[in-house]
Amino acid sequence: xxxxxxxxxxxxxxxxxxxxxxxxxxxxxxxxxxxxxxxxxxxxxxxxxxxxxxxxxxxxxxxxxxxxxxxxxxxxxxxxxxxxxxxxxxxxxxxxxxxxxxxxxxxxxxxxxxxxxxxxxxxxxxxxxxxxxxxxxxxxxxxxxxxxxxxxxxxxxxxxxxxxxxxxxxxxxxxxxxxxxxxxxxxxxxxxxxxxxxxxxxxxxxxxxxxxxxxxxxxxxxxxxxxxxxxxxxxxxxxxxxxxxxxxxxxxxxxxxxxxxxxxxxxxxxxxxxxxxxxxxxxxxxxxxxxxxxxxxxxxxxxxxxxxxxxxxxxxxxxxxxxxxxxxxxxxxxxxxxxxxxxxxxxxxxxxxxxxxxxxxxxxxxxxxxxxxxxxxxxxxxxxxxxxxxxxxxxxxxxxxxxxxxxxxxxxxxxxxxxxxxxxxxxxxxxxxxxxxxxxxxxxxxxxx
Amino acid sequence: xxxxxxxxxxxxxxxxxxxxxxxxxxxxxxxxxxxxxxxxxxxxxxxxxxxxxxxxxxxxxxxxxxxxxxxxxxxxxxxxxxxxxxxxxxxxxxxxxxxxxxxxxxxxxxxxxxxxxxxxxxxxxxxxxxxxxxxxxxxxxxxxxxxxxxxxxxxxxxxxxxxxxxxxxxxxxxxxxxxxxxxxxxxxxxxxxxxxxxxxxxxxxxxxxxxxxxxxxxxxxxxxxxxxxxxxxxxxxxxxxxxxxxxxxxxxxxxxxxxxxxxxxxxxxxxxxxxxxxxxxxxxxxxxxxxxxxxxxxxxxxxxxxxxxxxxxxxxxxxxxxxxxxxxxxxxxxxxxxxxxxxxxxxxxxxxxxxxxxxxxxxxxxxxxxxxxxxxxxxxxxxxxxxxxxxxxxxxxxx
Numbered sequence: 001x002x003x004x005x006x007x008x009x010x011x012x013x014x015x016x017x018x019x020x021x022x023x024x025x026x027x028x029x030x031x032x033x034x035x036x037x038x039x040x041x042x043x044x045x046x047x048x049x050x051x052x053x054x055x056x057x058x059x060x061x062x063x064x065x066x067x068x069x070x071x072x073x074x075x076x077x078x079x080x081x082x083x084x085x086x087x088x089x090x091x092x093x094x095x096x097x098x099x100x101x102x103x104x105x106x107x108x109x110x111x112x113x114x115x116x117x118x119x120x121x122x123x124x125x126x127x128x129x130x131x132x133x134x135x136x137x138x139x140x141x142x143x144x145x146x147x148x149x150x151x152x153x154x155x156x157x158x159x160x161x162x163x164x165x166x167x168x169x170x171x172x173x174x175x176x177x178x179x180x181x182x183x184x185x186x187x188x189x190x191x192x193x194x195x196x197x198x199x200x201x202x203x204x205x206x207x208x209x210x211x212x213x214x215x216x217x218x219x220x221x222x223x224x225x226x227x228x229x230x231x232x233x234x235x236x237x238x239x240x241x242x243x244x245x246x247x248x249x250x251x252x253x254x255x256x257x258x259x260x261x262x263x264x265x266x267x268x269x270x271x272x273x274x275x276x277x278x279x280x281x282x283x284x285x286x287x288x289x290x291x292x293x294x295x296x297x298x299x300x301x302x303x304x305x306x307x308x309x310x311x312x313x314x315x316x317x318x319x320x321x322x323x324x325x326x327x328x329x330x331x332x333x334x335x336x337x338x339x340x341x342x343x344x345x346x347x348x349x350x351x352x353x354x355x356x357x358x359x360x361x362x363x364x365x366x367x368x369x370x371x372x373x374x375x376x377x378x379x380x381x382x383x384x385x386x387x388x389x390x391x392x393x394x395x396x397x398x399x400x401x402x403x404x405x406x407x408x409x410x411x412x413x414x415x416x417x418x419x420x421x422x423x424x425x426x427x428x429x430x431x432x433x434x435x436x437x438x439x440x441x442x443x444x445x446x447x448x449x
Numbered sequence: 450x451x452x453x454x455x456x457x458x459x460x461x462x463x464x465x466x467x468x469x470x471x472x473x474x475x476x477x478x479x480x481x482x483x484x485x486x487x488x489x490x491x492x493x494x495x496x497x498x499x500x501x502x503x504x505x506x507x508x509x510x511x512x513x514x515x516x517x518x519x520x521x522x523x524x525x526x527x528x529x530x531x532x533x534x535x536x537x538x539x540x541x542x543x544x545x546x547x548x549x550x551x552x553x554x555x556x557x558x559x560x561x562x563x564x565x566x567x568x569x570x571x572x573x574x575x576x577x578x579x580x581x582x583x584x585x586x587x588x589x590x591x592x593x594x595x596x597x598x599x600x601x602x603x604x605x606x607x608x609x610x611x612x613x614x615x616x617x618x619x620x621x622x623x624x625x626x627x628x629x630x631x632x633x634x635x636x637x638x639x640x641x642x643x644x645x646x647x648x649x650x651x652x653x654x655x656x657x658x659x660x661x662x663x664x665x666x667x668x669x670x671x672x673x674x675x676x677x678x679x680x681x682x683x684x685x686x687x688x689x690x691x692x693x694x695x696x697x698x699x700x701x702x703x704x705x706x707x708x709x710x711x712x713x714x715x716x717x718x719x720x721x722x723x724x725x726x727x728x729x730x731x732x733x734x735x736x737x738x739x740x741x742x743x744x745x746x747x748x749x750x751x752x753x754x755x756x757x758x759x760x761x762x763x764x765x766x767x768x769x770x771x772x773x774x775x776x777x778x779x780x781x782x783x784x785x786x787x788x789x790x791x792x793x794x795x796x797x798x799x800x801x802x803x804x805x806x807x808x809x810x811x812x813x814x815x816x817x818x819x820x821x822x823x824x825x826x827x828x829x830x831x832x833x834x835x836x837x838x839x840x841x842x843x844x845x846x847x848x
Contacts, residue, residue, distance in 0.1 A: 003635075004635045004636065004638055004639035005635065005638070017662065021660070025631075029635055049663055049666070049667070049670060049671075050670075051670050051671075052670065052671060053671055064663050064666040064667070064669075064670045065662060065663050065666075067666070068662065068663065068666055115807065133779050134779065134783050134805075136782070136783070137778075137779045137782035137783050138778050138779055138782055139759075139778070139779040140779075141759075142759045142764075143759075143762065143764040144764060144766065145697075145699050145764055145766065147686075147688075147697045147699070147766055148697055148699065148764060148765070148766025148767075149766070150766075151695070151696075151697050151766045151767055151768035151769065152766060152767060152768075152769055152774075152777070153769075153774070154769055154770070154771055154773075154774040155616065155617070155618075155620075156688075156695075156768050157768055157769060157770050157771070158617035158618070158771075159614070159615075159616050159617045160614075160617075161607075161608070161611065161614060165690075166688070166690065166695070167688065167695055167768050168606070168607060168608075168614055169688065169697075170602075170606055170616070171605050171606060171677065171678055172605070172660075172661065172662040172663075172664075173662065174616075174660075177624070177659075177660030178620075178623075178624070178627075179804075180660075181624060181627040181628055181631065181656075181660075182627055182803050182804055183804075184628075184631040185475060185627055185630045185631040185634065186804050186806065188631055188634035188635060188638065189454040189455060189479050189634060189806065189809075190454065190806060190809075191634075191638060192454060192455055192458070192634055192637065192638060192641070193452075193454040193455075193456075193808070193809050195638065195641055195642075196456070196457065196641075197452070199808055200808070201806055201807045201808030201809065202806070202807035202808075203804060203805070203806050203807075204804060204805040204806075204807070205804045206779075206783070206804065206805075208779070208780075209780070209783065209785055209802070209803060209804065210803045210804060212774060212780075212785070212800050213800050213801075213802075213803035214471075214618075214620060214623035214624075214627075214803075215617075215618055215800075216511070216512050216515035216516070216799075216800060217499070217512055217617075217618045217619070218617070218618065218771050219771055219774065219775070219800050220499065220511035220512060220514070220515050220797070220799065220800075221499040221511060221771075222771035222772060222774075222775060223511075223775065223786075223797050223798045223799065224499070224501045224502075224511050224794070224797050225499060225501070225502065225503070226772075228770060228771045228772070231617070232617070233614060234594060234612070234614060234615055236592070236594075237498060238498070239592065242592070242594060243594070243612075244594070244598070244603070244612045244613055244614070244615075245612075246612070251676060253598075253603075253604075253612060253613055254598075255594045255595050255597070255598040255603070257591075257592035257594055257595055259592070316586075316589045316590065319590065320590070321589075321590035321591050321592050321595050322595065323589075323591065323594075323595035323596070323598040323599040324598060324599065325598040325603050325604050325613050326598065326599055326600075326601050326603075326604060327601075327604045327674050327675075327676070328601070328604075328664045328665050328667055328668045328674050328675055329668055329674055330601075331601045331658060331661075331664070331665055332665050332668055332669065334599075335585055336580060336584045336585050336586040336654075337584075337654075337655070337658065339583070339584045339585060340581055340583060340584045340652070340655075342655055342658065343665075357666075357669045357670075358665075358669060359665075359666070360658060360659050360661070360665060361655070361659070362655070362659060363624075363625065363628040363632075363651055363652060363653075363655040363656035363658075363659050364628055364629075364631075364632035364635075364649055364650065364651050365581070365649070365650040366632065366635065366636055366639075366647055366648075366649055367562075367647045367648040367649075367650070368636075368639070368645055368646075368647035368648075369635075369636070369639050369647065423671060423672070423673055426673065427673075429679065430609060430676070430678070430679035431675070431676075431678060431679070432667070432673040432674060432675055432676065433674040433675070433676035434673070434674050435671065435672045435673040435674065436668075436672045436674075437672060438672075439668060439669070439671070439672030440672075443668075443669050
């Protein structure tokens with residue numbers, strides 16, 4: 001099925017998440033995304049977290065994170081350190097609508113790939129750069145990771161357990177996604193403008209800036225009142241109870257948020273705690289909030305006798321907001337997400353030995369122009385012939401010469417697989433909660449090819 | 450100044466709280482014409498803390514002021530026939546309607562997408578809700594913490610042996626708002642090309658579950674269930690306390706770790722010892738290494754180390770307080786914070802453009818509107834209701 005972006009061609013010079021994730025979203029919606037990569041400098045997501053932890057063979061075509069971020073893209077290898085490689089990139093830009101990248105500005109300037117350079121090749125090109133701190137300014141060339149920008153933006157500072165003197169940050173590159181979501185919006189805004197005026201432009205995404213735009217609660221308070229509140233853990237500034245409580249089983253939890261007196265009475269009824277319902281300390285929302293620590297201490301021991309899913313359904317049926325703290329398996333097999341077809345089964349190239357697997361879809365469903373049918377991320381160099389040969393018109397001899405001189409290739413020049421410890425060891429180290437040996441069967445049952 | 454990117458896009462905004470208003474703020478700040486329709490009591494965010502000087506006044510909520518720049522406000526009671534009638538005449542002349550009611554509400558008001566399409570065939574309707582417009586949890590309630598839990602971010606966040614922890618504030622709502630704005634433009638792009646409208650269904654749970662990196666595929670690739678990571682004191686890129694806050698050293702990312710260079714950088718010759726100079730040795734002596742690093746960083750100034758590290762192209766990060774964020778020289782150079790003058794709040798600095806576009810401006814034409822500020826202009830002048838009609842509607846609590 002064609003998506004709304006059919007006919008848009010994007011050249012992606014991305015790495016890891018920030019740009020690859022955003023371009024995947026656009027690829028899902030019908031854009032043709034041509035992803036460039038280097039055989040000399042192997043993207044770490046290609047070689048880490050490989051299928052079944054098995055690094056034999058072409059491990060660079062088996063990395064979980066690579067497949068996660070690069071669905072529906074075409075893959076071309078290109079050595080940009082050689083003039084012939086850069087020349088081909090410029091040829092690609094001349095037939096593209098969008099050029100996207102997430103290297104530091106220093107690298108882009110060295111390659112001569114700034115917006116002003118590209119505009120000469122393709123006057124209406126839209127260029128989007130995603131950097132830690134923005135394309136210009138004193139920190140422009142500082143490399144960054146998700147944790148670094150989560151810290152710089154002001155988000156980490158306020159996150160943490162109540163009473164703790166340490167901030168707490170996400171264990172995934174969280175701001176890559178926050179900025180990635182803004183990148184998709186920014187590209188669409190630029191496309192809307194081009195549709196009306198024919199003009200391209202440069203979209204400069206600062207991962208820090210996009211994240212700071214999502215925390216007005218603290219930045220506006222500081223701006224107006226010159227203060228910042230203490231870390232509150234899972235507690236809320238108004239609601240109580242509002243937190244994460246233990247349930248039956250190892251490391252199992254439920255979240256509950258009570259906004260009104262009616263919901264409070266319902267909570268007491270479901271948990272069978274008549275004395276709480278009549279306790280004057282918890283009579284109204286203000287008194288519950290003032291006594292929230294005591295309340296939290298009372299709730300945990302009661303919820304811990306319930307299974308988290310049972311309690312969620314029981315509370316929701318009585319109109320109380322409650323949600324299971326879902327681990328990866330809960331999420332994958334969640335009946336609601338499965339019914340909404342949130343996960344999409346994608347088939348992998350047979351050379352990889354990876355069976356068809358489900359991947360997370362998108363947060364939107366468009367009734368008339370839904371996404372295209374999912375295609376797995378490309379093998380290294382999989383579409384060299386399609387793009388350089390068929391699209392740019394390189395002859396078979398030229399293609400052979402490009403391969404001969406290492407401008408293009410089909411595997412890393414220096415293969416360095418990352419062997420993760422066996423799963424038993426990862427569980428012992430506490431990195432994984434558990435593992436299940438029949439996972440293939442479980443996945444196949446819910447997500448048939 | 451050149452035209453704004455979303456010039457000419459007309460949005461009728463039925464949203465409240467955070468996710469919907471952030472969606473329409475993004476559209477408005479990049480040039481769309483956004484008309485906010487509020488219930489006669491106003492968007493509940495008008496009563497959300499913090500307020501200027503803690504003055505609990507519906508025109509002084511700081512988050513409301515941030516979320517509603519560049520919008521006009523009319524009030525309409527959608528529980529009345531007349532209110533619905535006025536709304537429908539507004540829908541005739543808009544490109545987009547954005548709403549974030551519970552999924553049953555629009556249909557119960559006679560405003561299901563099929564009905565709206567009869568009024569305006571090329572309409573884009575964007576609906577943002579907790580769990581989407583379909584499925585068994587459709588009518589379940591939520592708050593940000595519930596979305597964190599059910600979207601999968603919470604289980605992997607927090608201390609290894611403590612309860613999972615959510616990010617501060619309302620991150621799930623902001624994610625969904627951003628996704629809503631992006632998807633609305635995808636539908637608008639299609640509408641401008643073909644004249645066809647459609648319904649866009651945004652689930653906040655899915656907005657969270659889309660951005661989890663390898664949580665789910667750890668299971669599909671190996672059968673493993675990832676959990677919150679244990680805190681290894683010898684972990685080189687772990688958050689460390691400094692004399693004046695916290696910093697995040699990430700030596701080795703991007704550059705490949707050269708231990709000798711790191712030892713020189715920290716000026717800690719004892720780390721050159723055999724106990725520490727290989728990855729396996731550092732693993733064996735992780736606890737001792739952790740203690741040395743902890744006491745080292747505690748004596749450092751975070752910005753001094755941050756700048757020194759970047760001179761050497763080490764990727765260091767710094768945890769900034771709100772005060773530090775507002776004084777950040779990078780934000781200063783990019784003019785991120787902007788002065789906005791508001792009748793009840795005076796002139797304050799607000800977080801500005803989430804990103805920059807070279808050819809089309811992000812700008813603030815008007816501050817957040819007061820409740821019903823544009824009733825006269827929109828319902829009176831644009832829709833042609835007489836002053837008597839308006840007085841009547843006011844008397845009947847329709848506006």
